[in-house]
Amino acid sequence: MARRPRQESAAPAAPVTVTVCRGCCCGSAAKHPGVDHAGQLERLRAGVGTAGKVRAVDCLDACGHSNVVVVSPSAEGRKAGGRPVWLGWVLADDMLDEVVDWVRAGGPGIVPPPGMLDLQEFTVSRRIREGLPG
Template structure:
């Protein structure tokens, strides 16, 4: 029996990934005052627990939407047709809670997002979207 690499052993177990922009504008109190920017990431990590990793990214080049969160589908979600969902103006804890609940329910491709997240969703150019995928 040939051992399998961890990546090929359980591809369907790959969870959603959540990326929080913390570049030039996102995370900047001068651009978005009154928000605990560092605390956002910590609260999102606590809310998600082991359901999905949360990572901070350099500028995602959509500064007019600060603060930006991108939810990438799990392997199962992608197989079901899910694609990354870009959320902008995520500047309050209620939005973070809705994002966390959606990801815990399965995220893109597997669960419908809470309706209010439609107000946060936006479409990025292919150039910007490809940069996050790589």
């Protein structure tokens, strides 16, 4: 009996990932009254759709920049030199729209951040960066 050649199944490439801090300060109505934190997360998830993935984590330990969002490159973006981009003070709908637009366009390493997102960018210490959940 002849064997058919084995087909290699290509694993899906890692998508752009948006990590949203929702721990002590970032998800706090006490710190950011009037901000619909749950609504922000749903807005990101709906906007990003299948272009990437959105996840919420308890705390990214960058409370001085609350509300923190980290946009991590796709596998393709990482190959092109993209690295995670930490964004602070992501509170307004237009900022969320820019994050969604960026993810849908390819994210870090593929296209520069749109609009005013570069003004929201900040650098974290290596200790914090290496503690980012995978």
